[in-house]
Amino acid sequence: MAYLVFARKYRPQQFDDVIGQAHITRSLANAVTTGRLAHAILFSGPRGTGKTTVARILAKCVNCHNGPTDKPCNQCPSCREITTSSAADVFEIDGASNNKVENVRELRETAKYKPSSSPYKIFIIDEVHMLSDAAFNALLKTLEEPPAHVLFFFATTEPNKIPVTILSRCQRYDFRRVAIDDITGHMAEICRQEQMQISQNALAVIAREADGSIRDGLSLLDQIVTCSSEKVSDEQVVEMLGVIDRQVLFDAADALFSGNAAALVGICDALYRQGRHLLRFYSELIVHFRNLLLIKMGGAEKSLTDVPEHEKKQMAKQVEHVSEPYLSQIVNTLFSDEWRIRQSVSPRHALEMTFFKLLQIRPAMSMDTLIEKLDQLRQEMGGPLPVNAVPEAASEPRNPEPAALPENQDPGPGPVPEPETAPEPEPEPDGPETASTPEDPADGYETNEALWAALKNHIAAQKPSLAACMGESQLREINGRHLVIDIKSSGSNIELLDRKKNITRMEQLCSEFLEKNVRVELNISREANHSEKRKQEAKTLREEALNHPLVDAAVKTFNGKIVDIKILPAGGSTQ
Ligand SMILES: [Zn+2]
CATH class of the missing domain: 3.40.50.300 (P-loop containing nucleotide triphosphate hydrolases)
Incomplete structure (x- = not known):
């Protein structure tokens, strides 16, 4: 017959x-x-x-x-x-x-x-x-x-x-396309009746090739049966159908998640040597990561009719420790590189380049983590700053709006005196002439310098925005209950400092620290070479913002780009 x-x-x-x-x-x-x-x-x-x-x-x-x-x-x-x-x-x-x-x-x-x-x-x-x-x-x-x-x-x-x-x-x-599991189950039953030994994995590979058609699946099974003995190995099936071994996709994802460049290059090499169709591998890789993303998003598993149950479980395990935004970035990159790989005269190397690009995607934080971090950041900014955290950059606000970024940026050298930043106060042409300490470097100067550093730390801890406005300040004189402070800062900072409310606050803080009531007098000088310095500081701030890990994470999370950087003022709350 x-x-x-x-x-x-x-x-x-x-x-x-x-x-x-x-x-x-x-x-x-x-x-x-x-x-x-x-x-x-x-x-x-x-x-x-x-x-x-x-x-x-x-x-x-x-x-x-x-x-x-x-x-x-x-x-x-x-x-x-x-x-x-x-x-x-x-x-x-x-x-x-x-x-x-x-x-x-x-x-x-x-x-x-x-x-x-x-x-x-x-x-x-x-x-x-x-x-x-x-x-x-x-x-x-x-x-x-x-x-x-x-x-x-x-x-x-x-x-x-x-x-x-x-x-x-x-x-x-x-009629609907038949789900992979249905085709697999049907073929498994036929194999049982035909007394053929074939693994579930191999049947799933055949079923996937059938693309929803029972008839196509059975034709492929015919083809495999006529070419092999009653025991069919997975390798035989992959070999005969000329398909990509599903495990390779899982291996590639694992290598990517663990940042293993060598393993990824190894996969490209193996596929190439086995004569596999690299573009087909790439298409399947896109689908694989798309499926991983759907699984990670949750609730979408049921729509994955072309993924057998055991693979869904394997996928769920694979994405356990990676975030949704990260997967989304991978899928996006794979899609955007598809054309490049298709056009390349050397798809193998183009594929390697895409893998390297994918390796550079830093696993982005989940939205929850990001919000948590932003909250943390806000809390830190709202509370007292660390004593040495009065930033240089903060002394250059552009307008008196509330501060956002600068206070948390590079803490800068801070007010602690350093040899090269502790010169004598510059003589102030319009400041009140007083018997000042600089004339006595051996004694008073040292004392004032140390005292001012401590006082300024106290102000910074209690009222960071106020300290931020003070720029390069020095204690010129302390005479009984009378403190004269040299302030060298920019326009808007000086306007803020010179307000009665803020002077009163400064007096309170100084009194608190010195444990006696003192009166504060500000000896203000506006900074020379103002715009050049502001430009330099703005540039530094921009670079810091660009390189800030949180900004980087946000850009990647939202798949966005930085269009503009606005420098917000420090010390807005001193108004
Ligand atoms: Zn009948």
């Missing part, structure tokens, strides 16, 4: 045996048992999903000698003849080769006469969309006034090519 291909040998003979189309078989069974079957039915859907199989079962249902029934006996002459395509009253017509108007006229002639031995004359027209316009017109006349003993079952992969006039006279059933 000639070898019977699996698709025929295991063709479903009952609605219950049809794989993955329960939504259709259920309602058809119902229509048969309640006597509400339409006289024209259209089955549409992808190839190899069971359209003509269902049409035949339906033909048996209505013509079975024990029917009408939703469970044809498959024993009576009518059922048996339908199974072998030899029933006198069931006409299977290929629409592609019988698409002319004459063919339809012939069909109409036949339809006129009553069935010979069954309740119905049934015309199953496959690929009905191939009929010519004239043929459709001729068919329409019969559909408008169908003889009571005639049923039409149409099947098509392209329902959009069927005239609306025909569509509107048909009851329509849309």
